[in-house]
Amino acid sequence: MSNNREMKRRCREKKPELYAATQRAWYLKNKERCLAASKKHREDNREKYDVYSKKYREANRDKCSLAVKASRQKLMMEFVNEYGGSCRCCGEEELSFLTIEHSLHDPPRNPSGLRITAYAELRRLKKSGWPKDKGIYVLCYNCNCSTQIIGTMCAHKSASNRHSILMACAP
Ligand SMILES: [Zn+2]
Numbered sequence: 001m002s003n004n005r006e007m008k009r010r011c012r013e014k015k016p017e018l019y020a021a022t023q024r025a026w027y028l029k030n031k032e033r034c035l036a037a038s039k040k041h042r043e044d045n046r047e048k049y050d051v052y053s054k055k056y057r058e059a060n061r062d063k064c065s066l067a068v069k070a071s072r073q074k075l076m077m078e079f080v081n082e083y084g085g086s087c088r089c090c091g092e093e094e095l096s097f098l099t100i101e102h103s104l105h106d107p108p109r110n111p112s113g114l115r116i117t118a119y120a121e122l123r124r125l126k127k128s129g130w131p132k133d134k135g136i137y138v139l140c141y142n143c144n145c146s147t148q149i150i151g152t153m154c155a156h157k158s159a160s161n162r163h164s165i166l167m168a169c170a171p
């Protein structure tokens, strides 16, 4: 065992490229096994990992927040591409204007009754394979707000407009 380890160490020092290539090939051949082992290791040492990742996040605050931003944008882009590519009402395509519209049910809540974040919901949707039968659509902020105010559809598509709402509110 120790001989084997010594051989590995020598190979790593003398021929680092060959060693790395061999390691990589072995990893690719046993990927499932490696991933399962590292998952188990993380689960068995959760506290250590939590301490380590907290330290890492604190030392790399900017890098981490950029990574979070990038991963959220990527997730949002996937969602928009899966559900039509633009606002269902007005065709707006600017990613930062787009939202999740729930036409069949209220937005999901966590066990304590609070609404989960849009990104948590997107992760759930992605995990269940972007289902298309749940009344989920892409709407821009404007069309989403307008739909909520009018109740059934956006002002772009309904007879309601500022004038008729004002008339309805008039004493
Ligand atoms: Zn719109």
Ligand SMILES: [Zn+2]
Residues within 6 Å of the ligand: 089, 090, 142, 143, 146, 154, 155, 156, 157
């Ligand atoms: Zn609209």
